[in-house]
Amino acid sequence: MSHRYSFGALPGQDGRTRFRLWAPGQPGVTLQRRDAPDQPMRQEPDGWWSAEVEAPPGTRYRYALGNGPTVPDPASHAQDGDVDGWSVVVDHAFAWKNTDYAAPPWPRAVVYELHAGAMGGFRGIMRELQRLATLGVNTIEIMPVADFAGTANWGYDGVLPYAPDETYGTPEDLKALVDAAHGHGIAVMLDVVYNHFGPAGNYWHSIAPDFFRKDIHTPWGDAIDFREKPVRDFFIENALFWLTEYRIDGLRFDAVHAIADDTFLQELSARIREATEGRNVYLVLENETNDAARLEKDFDAQWNDDVHHCLHVLLTGEHDAYYADYADDPAGHLARAMQSGFVYQGETSQNLGHARGKPSGHLPPSAFVNSLQTHDQVGNRALGERIYSLAPADGTRAAMLLLLLSPPVPMLFMGDEYALRKPFLFFTGFPSADLAKAVREGRRKEFARFPAFNDPEKQKKIPDPNDPATFEASKPDPEEHQSEASLHMESFVSTLLRARNMRLGPHLAGAQSLGAGKLGERGLRAVWRLGDGSVLTIAAQFGPDAVPCAGAEGHVLAESREDVAASVNEGTLPPYSAIAWLKAAA
Known part of the structure; x- marks a missing residue:
């Protein structure tokens, strides 16, 4: 072990292992x-x-609380028998092969979000690495792998943050995946959840009730009490655990707006930076508040849902729930996001009913992770439809050009590269029928502002999250990947990423906006100066009509259709199209 963690089982070299648990108020604890x-x-x-006893790697263990139940180790590194089973002492020695790998600088990242279970577990992901590297992806982001109750889950119901879920593979399998990814020149990011625990298998209430606050609640239960030092250490050391023992290259922190402490994130970042000095370690937030200050020093970037919402409204015309915040002027809002990051920088959100965000125009483009789809935006739809079954094909190609060639860090969701139409649904595999029912009812309440969740007839068509068939239906379809349309899209994405990685990548650090504005009512034109002084211009139209558009200086870097450049030379940008020009530095 490269770090002496406060919690859990740390094996020594003589077959003995140190066990340690924070359980204030317990009259006794038995290993x-x-x-x-x-x-x-x-x-x-x-x-x-604490206890230090004979317990070589592979030993199964748990804790008997003096005034409570017998529980797994909350810092278990692996489980035998799901979250309620035995914890396992793990030897983290591993024969790493690609020890000289270094992740690319963050502005050059091209991220590919995926779900480990849907991709066939850690070994299944390994089989896709060569294809992704050839495509032009240099970073994969894995949805949470922390052990959850049951057979399937998105990962945000994890309860044992140090233990990879058994359904995905062993700790050694995950290390083999990271090592193989590095061998293909691909960095590995991991999504982690530090704002709540899942609804089944969380024993902290029994072990240490002080782990939670009594005065603050989140949508998922009592808020975690980050005022307690052991609580802070539990999560900060978890971050260090993934970054050191597994050589993970970056972390995406889920829903940090639900962390009820103003200082925890700053300490988290500082301790990670200190422990990983000399490495390119990516720290990325999901933060509904659009707090630009978090991105000035402590964190590299934030998922920019504003860009997704603008593109979705432009391509589909949907305006329910949070899409209502963008429906009045989607092209204008998108232009603002291309120029200065967030759309909402202190304005009142109609959806939330209060002001949201802080000014972000001073931040570099790489402070924002833009996407056409994410697991959230697809899977939180009642029927899990992807954008490719909702919008014109030419429109999604235009959006893909804007996404992959603009300076902000682009993120693809698994299947994006070949326009996958198969849905990605919300799925669980809880063993409790009562909990499964509560999940179904809770989701309908959470998304009640979307018609499909509150219309009795449409509700009948919503797949049961706990039905094993729902998880199976969310796995990418290899046969669809081999269709002519899919292969054509994958070739297009590969061409765009080749242009990004070779022509733009070396100069993305230091990029800055030179402005962006609308083209008609559903298009935009945006311009950036790159770090070497070259100028990138992108024009895109997401509507069914051609719009006036003059060409830009430089050569055509890419076009979403073969006729776009010729049409622009005649003064118009065709419907559902996009084009990019690059002017070399003087």
């Missing part, structure tokens, strides 16, 4: 091993309990 006598743990100051 149970499946094949050895019970061992009372020694009480330490400040609510800690």
Whole structure:
């Protein structure tokens, strides 16, 4: 182990292992091993309990609380028998092959978000690495892998943050994936959830009730109490655990707006930077508040849902729920996002009913991760439809050109590269029928402002999240990938990424906007100066009519259709099209 973690089982070199648990208020804690006598743990100051005993790697163990149940280790590194089973002592020694790998500088990242289960587990992802590298992807972002209750889950119901879920593979399998990715020149990011635990298998309420606040609640239950130092350390050390023991290259922090502490994120970033000094480690936020200050020093970037929402409204015309915030002027809002990052920089959100965001125009383009789709924006639809079944094909190609050639960091969602139409649904695999029912009802309440969730007839068509068939229906279809239309789209995406990586990539650091504005009512034109002084111009039209558009200086870098450049030379940008020009530095 490269770090002496406060929590959990740390094996030594002599077959003995140190076990440590924070359980304030317990009259006693007993270490149970499946094949050895019970061992009372020694009480330490400040609510800690420890024991050092014979327990070689592979030992199954758990804790018997003095005034409560027998529980798995909340810092378990692996489980045998789901979240309620035995925790496993893990030897983290691994024969790494690609020890000289260095992740690319963040402005050059091309991110590919994926779900480990839908891709066939850690070994299944490994089989896709060569294809993704050839495509031009240099970073994969894996949705949360922390152990969750049941057979399938998006990952945001994890309860054992240090343990990769058994359904995806072993700790060694995950390390093999990271090592193989590095061998293909691909960095690995991991989505982590530090704002809540899942609804099944979380024993912290029994172990240490002080782990949670009594005065603040989140949509997922009591808020975690980050005022307690052991609580802060539990999550900060978890981040270090993935970055060091697994050599993960970056973390995406889920819904940090639900973390009820103003100082935790700053400490999290500072301790990670100190522990990983000399490495390119990506730290990316999901933050509904659009707090630009978080991106000035502590974190590299934020998922920019504003860009997704603008593109979705332009391509589909939908205006329900949060899309209402963009429906009045989607092209104008998109132009603002291309120029200065966030759309909402302090204005009142109609959807939220209060002001949202801070000024972001001073931030570099790489502070924003833009996407045409994410797991959230697809899977939180009632029927999980992807944009390719909702919008004109030419429109999605135009959006893809804007996404992949503009300086902000682009992110593809698995299947985007070949215009996958198969849905990605919300799925769970909870063993409890009562919990499965609560999940179904809770989702209908959460998304009630979308018609499909509150219309009795449409509700009948919503797949049951807990039905195993729902998870199976969300896996990419290899046969669809081989269709002529899919291969054509994949070739187009590969061409765009080749242009980005070879022509733009070396100069994305230092890029800055030179302005953006509308073309008609559904198009835009945006211009950036890159780090070497070259000028990138992109024009895109997301409506069914041609719009006046003059060409730009420089050569055509890419066009979404073969006729776009010729049409612009005659003064018009065709319907559902996009084009990019690059003017070399003087």
